Amino acid sequence: MRPEAEKLLRWYDAEHRRLPWRTHPSAYGTWVSETMLQQTRVETVIGYYLRFLDAFPDVAALARAEEAQVLKLWEGLGYYARACNLHRGARQVMTLYGGSLPRTSDELKTIHGIGPYTAAAIASIAFGEPVPAVDGNALRVISRLRGIRENVRAAAVAKLIDAEAAALVPPERPGDFNQAVMDLGARVCVPGTPDCDACPLRADCAALKAGIAEELPCVPKKKPPLTQQWTVALIRCGDRWLMRQRTESLLRGLWVFPMVEGRPEQSSLPDALERLTGLRVSPPSELGEARHVFTHRVWEMKLCAAQTEDSQPKEGWRFFTAEQLRALAVPTAMRGAVKALYQLADDR
Numbered sequence: 001m002r003p004e005a006e007k008l009l010r011w012y013d014a015e016h017r018r019l020p021w022r023t024h025p026s027a028y029g030t031w032v033s034e035t036m037l038q039q040t041r042v043e044t045v046i047g048y049y050l051r052f053l054d055a056f057p058d059v060a061a062l063a064r065a066e067e068a069q070v071l072k073l074w075e076g077l078g079y080y081a082r083a084c085n086l087h088r089g090a091r092q093v094m095t096l097y098g099g100s101l102p103r104t105s106d107e108l109k110t111i112h113g114i115g116p117y118t119a120a121a122i123a124s125i126a127f128g129e130p131v132p133a134v135d136g137n138a139l140r141v142i143s144r145l146r147g148i149r150e151n152v153r154a155a156a157v158a159k160l161i162d163a164e165a166a167a168l169v170p171p172e173r174p175g176d177f178n179q180a181v182m183d184l185g186a187r188v189c190v191p192g193t194p195d196c197d198a199c200p201l202r203a204d205c206a207a208l209k210a211g212i213a214e215e216l217p218c219v220p221k222k223k224p225p226l227t228q229q230w231t232v233a234l235i236r237c238g239d240r241w242l243m244r245q246r247t248e249s250l251l252r253g254l255w256v257f258p259m260v261e262g263r264p265e266q267s268s269l270p271d272a273l274e275r276l277t278g279l280r281v282s283p284p285s286e287l288g289e290a291r292h293v294f295t296h297r298v299w300e301m302k303l304c305a306a307q308t309e310d311s312q313p314k315e316g317w318r319f320f321t322a323e324q325l326r327a328l329a330v331p332t333a334m335r336g337a338v339k340a341l342y343q344l345a346d347d348r
Contacts, residue, residue: 003204004168005168008180008184008201009176010200011180015183015187016180016183019033020033020053021033025175026126027103028101029053031101032049034118034121035085035118039078039295045077056070056073059093062090063093067253070084071253072329075332076332079295080251080329081249084253085112086113088113089113089114096110101126103123103126104123104127117133117135120132120133120134121178124174125178125179128175129174130174131166132162132165132169132178133182135182137189138185139152139161139217140189141181141189142164143207144189144205144208144216145205147207147212148161148218151218151219165181184201194214196213225295225298226298227298227300229263229300230301232256232304232334232337233269233273234304234340234341234344235257235273235306235307236306237279238311239321240319242257242279242313242318242319244258245316247316254330254331255329255330256330257341260272263302266286269283270282270284270306279308279312279314279317280310285306286304287340288302288303289303303340322341325341
């Protein structure tokens with residue numbers, strides 16, 4: 001075992017985070033947790049993970065579920081394509097592997113939604129395969145440890161980091177090592193200013209010796225997110241409200257209210273809503289503003305309310321009561337609109 005790996009595992013044994021997917025590790029639990037942890041904080045994931053495993057305790061249960069059930073349990077966690085991929089992958093595991101996840105990272109990568117990092121995490125944690133799981137945390141730790149000053153997004157540099165990480169993975173405890181790197185990157189070797197005094201690898205860190213730990217890893221600057229303006233309409237027919245299940249890649253499968261791109265004049269908004277929904281509506285009243293930030297875009301939304309006497313919208317649109325809406329998977333982006341709807345429903 002390399003000295004760096006030995007030091008890191010000794011630190012991990014004493015300092016590792018107590019997390020539910022580590023209590024009784026399994027291939028399925030690792031798959032679910034790693035999928036949820038993509039772009040999401042551990043503190044947020046814990047509750048979702050426990051509820052998800054309670055509803056779908058194994059691959060077979062997840063494969064039997066309807067996508068709507070999976071999305072509802074995922075509601076509020078964001079990046080909903082992860083849930084769809086997990087569900088589709090579970091059905092693939094049932095069909096191709098009899099309900100048991102394959103045991104190697106190469107085979108795991110054949111499952112829908114399982115990329116190189118997740119495959120390595122499952123294979124090393126659940127099956128003991130000595131492969132490195134290089135996520136953002138590992139990339140940061142390795143680039144600092146080895147003092148890599150090149151752009152880590154470049155293919156050749158990424159390959160170098162993979163090789164450096166692979167050389168450190170101990171055959172005896174590959175899963176613990178990968179989780180130790182994750183914990184170190186999340187708690188000590190953090191973005192910006194790392195806590196080098198608390199790091200078990202401080203004596204081995206090339207970036208610390210060179211005084212450049214805060215400058216690494218080298219990554220290209222992100223483009224500013226695209227801002228999109230929408231007018232979101234709460235259209236009521238009696239005690240029911242109009243919604244649509246999205247088919248677009250962003251928020252696919254989730255239910256949203258009518259959305260007109262831009263900020264049309266109040267006088268032209270009824271016509272725009274009619275073209276969108278097939279319904280003639282009353283002049284809308286303004287309800288306020290809402291904003292939601294995605295990874296690469298921002299939705300700035302003007303909320304409004306309107307009524308219609310027509311109960312036959314275009315195909316794809318459906319009316320729901322406020323109570324029925326509670327059972328639907330609605331994205332966080334619609335949270336402001338949902339709050340306004342319940343206020344209107346209560347006022348009635």
